[in-house]
Amino acid sequence: MNRTSCAKGNAPGRRCSRRGFLASAAGLSLAAAAMRAQAPREPRHYRVAVIGHTGRGNYGHGLDKVWQDVPGCEVVAVADANEKGLQAAVKRLKGAKGYADYRKMLEEARPDLVSVAPRWLDEHRDMVVAAAEREVRGIYLEKPMCRTLAEADEMVAACEKHKVKLAIAHQTRYSPKLPVIRDLIAQGRIGKVLEFRARGKEDRRGGGEDLWVLGTHVLDLIHALGGEPKWCSARVTEGGRAVAAKDVKPGEEGIGALAGDEVHALYGLAGGATAHFDSVRQSSSHLDRYGVRIHGSKGLIEIYHGYLPAAAILEDPAWSPARSRKEWVPISSAGIGLPEPLEDGGLHAGNVAAVKDLLSAIENDRQAAASVYTARTATEMIVAAFESHRTGGIVTFPLANRKNPLEMLT
Numbered sequence: 318m319n320r321t322s323c324a325k326g327n328a329p330g331r332r333c334s335r336r337g338f339l340a341s342a343a344g345l346s347l348a349a350a351a352m353r354a355q356a357p358r359e360p361r362h363y364r365v366a367v368i369g370h371t372g373r374g375n376y377g378h379g380l381d382k383v384w385q386d387v388p389g390c391e392v393v394a395v396a397d398a399n400e401k402g403l404q405a406a407v408k409r410l411k412g413a414k415g416y417a418d419y420r421k422m423l424e425e426a427r428p429d430l431v432s433v434a435p436r437w438l439d440e441h442r443d444m445v446v447a448a449a450e451r452e453v454r455g456i457y458l459e460k461p462m463c464r465t466l467a468e469a470d471e472m473v474a475a476c477e478k479h480k481v482k483l484a485i486a487h488q489t490r491y492s493p494k495l496p497v498i499r500d501l502i503a504q505g506r507i508g509k510v511l512e513f514r515a516r517g518k519e520d521r522r523g524g525g526e527d528l529w530v531l532g533t534h535v536l537d538l539i540h541a542l543g544g545e546p547k548w549c550s551a552r553v554t555e556g557g558r559a560v561a562a563k564d565v566k567p568g569e570e571g572i573g574a575l576a577g578d579e580v581h582a583l584y585g586l587a588g589g590a591t592a593h594f595d596s597v598r599q600s601s602s603h604l605d606r607y608g609v610r611i612h613g614s615k616g617l618i619e620i621y622h623g624y625l626p627a628a629a630i631l632e633d634p635a636w637s638p639a640r641s642r643k644e645w646v647p648i649s650s651a652g653i654g655l656p657e658p659l660e661d662g663g664l665h666a667g668n669v670a671a672v673k674d675l676l677s678a679i680e681n682d683r684q685a686a687a688s689v690y691t692a693r694t695a696t697e698m699i700v701a702a703f704e705s706h707r708t709g710g711i712v713t714f715p716l717a718n719r720k721n722p723l724e725m726l727t
Contacts, residue, residue, distance in 0.1 A: 516608070
């Protein structure tokens, strides 16, 4: 370097001192560091493994293919105890190494991230604990979380012990419409929130199965908008009478002991409102009522399930357009009555958003938006309905009983 011009701004021919030279070099180093900090970071490389089980929940709602649209993630292995299902998955996931045993896959492939994809609940606990014990960095889990609160507690403990971040596929938690609705509530657009009303799909699964399989989404949404559940009072019926031990049978999709063609549950929330969940088997049509309605002193908000779910506001304290002549106005991610600027990519878009948030949670040492803890809360709200029915009264959170209450009916 020509020391006569080592510092920026020195006149030609002026000699630069050693102190000036060092200061200039330090300044250049700091500037270079600043430029590097401002430059877009290359995405980290994550090795991903997928656990599915063809015939027992398969690969959930796209939890195997989501990684193909997340930069920096490479699916290197897939496990499926069903041979035909495994071969199809290897082909679908573009050459990922196939394993019949997910435990062997976890040992050999040493992935950073794992999708626990089967929809069936009965293997979730074992799969999550096995992945956590092998110290993967993150797990993306299909809903519902698991069969009992005891299993949920074990999953939480494994993630805490091994410092693993877990996200559950409650895609509405990641909807760009959710912050808009939170802001509308905070701004008082529907006044004081009085109650939440949620229903399942009320098809052939209506009642107890609906509460487990689809109730997990709407109860999680109530938790996200209304705060922690404090108590629950519920009644579960079969053919119009209270469910008894004789009505309990093994549930579909690995749920465990299950009963009830109707469920009617009431919850008290930390935010001061109450919340209802109801499901009556075979009571819906092709236009189902699945979703959440938020009742406020000045109006209503409706939101359904999905990444860009249908949502609308009725600014009417009577809650009755027939009387007030008020109209429902759609809510987009841009606000009330504004066109939706985003394309609806369905559940896949929700999965991509969830996985990107999971990676951010890992890199910034925080919990995912739909974390292992929110997953346990949704599960606890489900179990609370059956526990209240079993005990015949109000139950408080956290529940003392961590088993399946229906197995304890007499």
